[in-house]
Amino acid sequence: MITLEGISKSYDGGTTHAVIDVELTVEAGSLLVLLGESGCGKTTTLKMVNRLVELSTGRITVAGHDIRDVAPVELRRKIGYVFQGIGLFPHLTVAENIGIVPRLLGWSARKTELQIHELLERMGLSRAVYAGRYPHELSGGQQQRVGVARALVARPDVLLMDEPFGALDPITRDELQEQLKALQKSLGLTIVMVTHDMTEALLLADRIAVMKEGRILGYGTPGALMSEPPHEYIRSLMEMPRKQAKRVEQIAGGAP
Amino acid sequence: MNEALIQQLEFLPDYLSRHLLLTVTALVIGIGISLPLAILVTRVRVLQGPVLIVASAIQTIPSLALLALMVPLLREIGFLPAAIALILYSMLPVIRNTVTGIDEVDPNLIEAGRGLGMTPNQLLIRVQLPLAMPVIIAGIRTATVWVVGITTLSTPVGATSLGNYIFSGLQTQNYTAVLVGCIAAASLALILDGLIRVMEIAASRRSRMLLGLASFAMLALLAIGLSPLLLSATTDDNRPTVIVGAKTFTEQYILAQLITGRLQDAGFRTQTMESLGSTVAFDALVAGQIDCYVDYSGTIWANYMKREDNPGTRPVYDGVRTWLREEHGIEHTVRLGFENTYTLAMRRDRADALGIHTIDDLFEHAPRFKLGGDYEFFSRPEWRELTSRYGLKFQALMTMDSTLMYSAVATNEVDVITAFSTDGRIPAFELLLLDDTRGAFPPYDALLMIGPKAAENMSEIRRVLEPLRDVINDEVMRSANRHVDVDGGSIKAAAEILRRLGHD
Numbered sequence: 152m153i154t155l156e157g158i159s160k161s162y163d164g165g166t167t168h169a170v171i172d173v174e175l176t177v178e179a180g181s182l183l184v185l186l187g188e189s190g191c192g193k194t195t196t197l198k199m200v201n202r203l204v205e206l207s208t209g210r211i212t213v214a215g216h217d218i219r220d221v222a223p224v225e226l227r228r229k230i231g232y233v234f235q236g237i238g239l240f241p242h243l244t245v246a247e248n249i250g251i252v253p254r255l256l257g258w259s260a261r262k263t264e265l266q267i268h269e270l271l272e273r274m275g276l277s278r279a280v281y282a283g284r285y286p287h288e289l290s291g292g293q294q295q296r297v298g299v300a301r302a303l304v305a306r307p308d309v310l311l312m313d314e315p316f317g318a319l320d321p322i323t324r325d326e327l328q329e330q331l332k333a334l335q336k337s338l339g340l341t342i343v344m345v346t347h348d349m350t351e352a353l354l355l356a357d358r359i360a361v362m363k364e365g366r367i368l369g370y371g372t373p374g375a376l377m378s379e380p381p382h383e384y385i386r387s388l389m390e391m392p393r394k395q396a397k398r399v400e401q402i403a404g405g406a407p
Numbered sequence: 408m409n410e411a412l413i414q415q416l417e418f419l420p421d422y423l424s425r426h427l428l429l430t431v432t433a434l435v436i437g438i439g440i441s442l443p444l445a446i447l448v449t450r451v452r453v454l455q456g457p458v459l460i461v462a463s464a465i466q467t468i469p470s471l472a473l474l475a476l477m478v479p480l481l482r483e484i485g486f487l488p489a490a491i492a493l494i495l496y497s498m499l500p501v502i503r504n505t506v507t508g509i510d511e512v513d514p515n516l517i518e519a520g521r522g523l524g525m526t527p528n529q530l531l532i533r534v535q536l537p538l539a540m541p542v543i544i545a546g547i548r549t550a551t552v553w554v555v556g557i558t559t560l561s562t563p564v565g566a567t568s569l570g571n572y573i574f575s576g577l578q579t580q581n582y583t584a585v586l587v588g589c590i591a592a593a594s595l596a597l598i599l600d601g602l603i604r605v606m607e608i609a610a611s612r613r614s615r616m617l618l619g620l621a622s623f624a625m626l627a628l629l630a631i632g633l634s635p636l637l638l639s640a641t642t643d644d645n646r647p648t649v650i651v652g653a654k655t656f657t658e659q660y661i662l663a664q665l666i667t668g669r670l671q672d673a674g675f676r677t678q679t680m681e682s683l684g685s686t687v688a689f690d691a692l693v694a695g696q697i698d699c700y701v702d703y704s705g706t707i708w709a710n711y712m713k714r715e716d717n718p719g720t721r722p723v724y725d726g727v728r729t730w731l732r733e734e735h736g737i738e739h740t741v742r743l744g745f746e747n748t749y750t751l752a753m754r755r756d757r758a759d760a761l762g763i764h765t766i767d768d769l770f771e772h773a774p775r776f777k778l779g780g781d782y783e784f785f786s787r788p789e790w791r792e793l794t795s796r797y798g799l800k801f802q803a804l805m806t807m808d809s810t811l812m813y814s815a816v817a818t819n820e821v822d823v824i825t826a827f828s829t830d831g832r833i834p835a836f837e838l839l840l841l842d843d844t845r846g847a848f849p850p851y852d853a854l855l856m857i858g859p860k861a862a863e864n865m866s867e868i869r870r871v872l873e874p875l876r877d878v879i880n881d882e883v884m885r886s887a888n889r890h891v892d893v894d895g896g897s898i899k900a901a902a903e904i905l906r907r908l909g910h911d
Contacts, residue, residue: 238519
């Protein structure tokens, strides 16, 4: 379980705020989506959880521990992190990229190797084909699969994802979303995901928090937010996928 | 192979090994300082500007000047000042490329590394340095090529290098020597550069075999290159070694050869430290880094004692001897008998046609005359004396290398030159030395000085060198110089001309 208790972030000593008074609870084994336009504070909120950004006020706990009581480096090794930039190290093979956190943690070679192989298989990448390849030899989708495998290799309970599929083509994105949902179920992961893609949010989220100008505008299950949107902005957001689907249908129906 | 080349190649093992030792020492220490400094700078951003500015500023100092400045700063000549100047010179490319290489690592990779829980040091070692390596290596290669080249300039500060070929070759117009020096230095630079490049390729392809081969080749090069030094250091010959100094002109090379020849005949081991800068040689004698060398009373009087007056030959000689003894404990000076004075010279035929015999006679012609002078002349006290005593105003003053002055006046490119009275080209080019009737130039008696430590520890030196007193006159010195500068003879043969005199 992750709790965000009244957290704020200011980069200028309190004059302006990137994040104001955010209060959230993420149940263990659930997936929370932080939804909003660029600049709304969703990424800042996410990065405060693994202390890539230090919070200004408030308190965050992960599995009952205040994150300020844990050294940032220790904290991050226990929390998976996946982002749009992927960030695979180009001078390392796929296996070495995935094995980097186990090396930092001082795992045995055998244990590391087994875990790398298991994760490659889970991500649908044949280890015989991909383990020895370099990132530049992979497609974007394959790269992000390796990125997810790398984030999960040390068996974290918590996974933070910052627009993880934002740069992928729709078909690849769809596949990866499916795969993520399955992974989350089988591993019991607690996930916080940042996205501005409404459809992705509706498909993946157990709970959605909609953010605007650093604040949470609304919070609830996808169903609740769609049936009773607490704010006009949220209503228009929620209607977007339906509107688009309707238009698509019209175009398809109009064809002979 | 022709004889001149064979003669030059004899020096190669010694020059090359000393060159290599200086280059490698400077590079290893330079890189050892620059890399951590560059990494520090990428962490502590406020340091970046100052560090790069200082490194760039050092680079803008002409390399010869930087090397020469180290001598008064360290009060020492030889390996140490040369190595420190070269270390400073090697730093900019390594620092700049390391900073650039680390800065240019994709920010996504930095975020990934931090997000995975890397400490700043782990990020540096596992991500930033490996990815910046090609840029860093490029900087190291630049530094290597620079330092190999600039090491040739450490000769004038008393560190033997391939530059000995170039400095003495240019001065004595022995172009075989110049070429050997240039080709050896260029080859060394290319080979080192190439080997580093191969090591880089091997590392990026993770080819252990290639890396092993390249490392082996590098070690072999260092071992072979440095072996003459190691061998000479382990020799069991424990006779005392006398170090003989020489400044950068033909007469000095010949005299050094004459002196070492006498010392060797008397059973001493000798080492020559040649092509020393003018004040470097005197400082080295005082510091005991060389044991003896020849200087001129007027140079000591004007340059080291800072005297501007000219009381005449005998008082200057006595004044110099007293000063040497009282200020520097140099008791033993042997006056060789000739004088190599600064003077003015012009073509004999023109002088005759215009009726010029003395400097006084120049007065009415000077406004239409160009005067050619060596690098130091126009900033020396003699020039001030010359203008004030004779009231001369020339049409133009042209500074040029002393080896070029004589042909410049012979071909009428300049009308008058500052000449050294013992130069062999004076008779060869049929030049007339103009009499200094008003005593603007102090006397320049050649004095062989023996350093205080050498005189005390190796008193035998005095006995061996004493017979050189008063045996070389102007005419003989001029013909020995002429043998090298005009007839293209070797220094050894010229020294032989002088040696025979001592035994007459």
